[in-house]
Amino acid sequence: MAYRPTERTEARRARTRERIVVAAHALIAHGGYREASVAAVARRAGVATGSVYRHFGSKAELFAEVFRRASQHEVDAVTAAAGGQGPVVDRLAAAVQVFARRALRGRRLAWALIAEPVDPAVEAERLVFRAAYRDAFAAALREGVGSGELPGQDCELTAAAIVGAIAEALVGPTSPTAARSGDEEALVAGLTAFCLRSVTGEEPRHVRLDAA
Numbered sequence: 001m002a003y004r005p006t007e008r009t010e011a012r013r014a015r016t017r018e019r020i021v022v023a024a025h026a027l028i029a030h031g032g033y034r035e036a037s038v039a040a041v042a043r044r045a046g047v048a049t050g051s052v053y054r055h056f057g058s059k060a061e062l063f064a065e066v067f068r069r070a071s072q073h074e075v076d077a078v079t080a081a082a083g084g085q086g087p088v089v090d091r092l093a094a095a096v097q098v099f100a101r102r103a104l105r106g107r108r109l110a111w112a113l114i115a116e117p118v119d120p121a122v123e124a125e126r127l128v129f130r131a132a133y134r135d136a137f138a139a140a141l142r143e144g145v146g147s148g149e150l151p152g153q154d155c156e157l158t159a160a161a162i163v164g165a166i167a168e169a170l171v172g173p174t175s176p177t178a179a180r181s182g183d184e185e186a187l188v189a190g191l192t193a194f195c196l197r198s199v200t201g202e203e204p205r206h207v208r209l210d211a212a
Helices: 007-031 038-045 049-055 059-082 088-105 107-114 120-147 155-174 184-200
Strands: none
Touching: 007 038, 007 049, 007 059, 007 107, 038 049, 038 059, 059 088, 059 107, 059 120, 088 107, 088 120, 088 155, 088 184, 107 155, 120 155, 155 184
16 A cells, blocks of 8 residues: 555655755855755754755755745845835835845855855756846836836846846955955945946936935
8 A cells, every 4th residue: 555645744744844944044144055065954954864865856956945945035025125115216226225235234145145156956046036136127117117217228138237237246245255344335325326327327316225
């Protein structure tokens, strides 16, 4: 007779899998992918090493799951800022600032999400979430062009360029080898001004920095 998992065994399996993902996330946020060996993840999760492989076919598969979850949180925050209330320019500025400030608050995790060399499975997820960020900015840009708040432009192209510029600007500050700078607000202000210039074609008269 074939074995059929019960609801209780499935719930226990789901809890174990969740502990593994949470443990891997904590290790990556602290020391990057190198710190999250399967043995280290198992110890932190309180499971045997073999249990990790019962839930994930490989370390790359586990890393991809952690990446998806962590990145989705960031995309959701940026999307909420870009799609909020008020003038489109203000919302775009807020989205840039949310992106940058969240990265600067969690530098090691941001480095892992943005630039740390890792398995191709995670690199593939990076492309997926770059597109998600692009879509969040593009939606606001299309709204702005449609309402006349912004000049006509290729909104997807502009959005992709904005996301690329923000990510590139954050590579240095979030790198594990970078010296901690106290001038984070200048970086946020500079990024915001750059992005607003790119969508409006004008020099911003005043860059509003929201306390995010």
